[in-house]
């Protein structure tokens with residue numbers, strides 16, 4: 472029996488993790504839960520899975536208070552912590568879960584995007600397993616199983632292209648939050664859905680892959696594959712390409728993490744190769760989706776650039792949802808913030824948190840100044 476703590480149990484990944492547990496009652500026991508606003512939903516989960524009330528944390532206070540509760544949950548006595556939190560608040564709980572010697576199933580990509588330098592070192596030191604839930608990284612992880620140390624030529628991250636794959640560049644500014652919140656393939660939380668529309672999500676995933684698989688930025692490429700059947704691929708030096716396939720369903724990579732290193736039966740719908748199946752591939756358009764170019768800039772810059780990239784994006788997405796920023800300005804704010812702050816160190820958790828704070832302030836200023844320009848006011852007024 473594996474004892475599991477789920478951080479962010481009420482979200483998209485959290486509830487799908489609960490589905491996996493529900494389907495495997497003899498294998499997994501949930502021993503801790505956290506939520507923010509959906510307390511009722513969490514308490515319903517607690518009642519169903521027999522989680523003691525004192526191990527159910529409602530993080531609806533200020534940032535520091537929430538992170539304190541998340542760390543408390545992440546360090547409960549357990550075998551594995553599933554981190555399905557959204558945003559930078561996921562970093563510190565991951566850090567402390569690893570410090571406590573727990574294996575981590577990681578959906579919270581911000582942990583590695585911002586804190587990869589510190590987290591991967593700690594994983595090594597503590598000898599724990601850090602298993603990716605993100606479907607692309609799960610695919611790469613699976614392709615690399617049995618191929619550790621083999622000569623990797625390229626990691627090919629697949630990308631559906633998002634809802635605006637066919638949209639003209641000049642129409643991007645007019646995209647509304649309502650339009651951006653609809654994803655053609657995946658049903659996800661609001662932040663990642665917007666990130667999928669700008670392709671910032673793929674940019675975050677490029678940085679995440681760099682850390683998880685210790686690859687230089689030049690070895691990581693993105694390929695548009697609208698059917699989302701191949702979840703990612705690895706090309707080796709001999710020219711062989713390994714791919715992992717399945718119908719789009721996050722329960723599969725979650726199930727893989729929870730049951731690893733075994734491959735046990737899951738509820739995933741089996742692929743049917745007796746029916747016609749079309750798979751297409753095309754390169755991403757970096758003009759219409761500059762997020763990928765900016766992510767590569769952050770990867771090449773190194774240090775705390777990932778933290779800056781992530782923080783500026785979180786601020787810009789929030790401003791877009793609140794109607795303070797146009798859709799096409801989201802990547803622009805991230806790029807301006809990266810250029811403004813330049814290289815910063817990322818040797819410690821404090822370095823990373825410091826870069827995050829600076830980037831949030833700079834991005835907020837950038838958004839405000841643009842708003843003032845629009846109203847014909849001087850930013851200094």
Ligand SMILES: NC(=O)c1ccc[n+]([C@@H]2O[C@H](COP(=O)([O-])OP(=O)(O)OC[C@H]3O[C@@H](n4cnc5c(N)ncnc54)[C@H](OP(=O)(O)O)[C@@H]3O)[C@@H](O)[C@H]2O)c1
Pocket residue numbers: 478479480481482483484485505506507508509510530531537555556557558560578579580581604605606657658659660661662663721
């Ligand atoms: N969704 C997907 O298919 C998918 C796929 C791959 C990777 N990911 C990654 O997985 C992570 C989670 O994504 P998601 O789509 O599951 O997000 P989500 O649906 O928005 O869920 C976020 C979870 O975090 C909790 N939360 C929100 N604000 C919080 C705060 N201030 N303090 C503590 N907890 C807070 C939420 O609680 P309440 O429900 O109470 O608000 C919820 O349980 C992200 O990093 C995302 O990029 C998601």
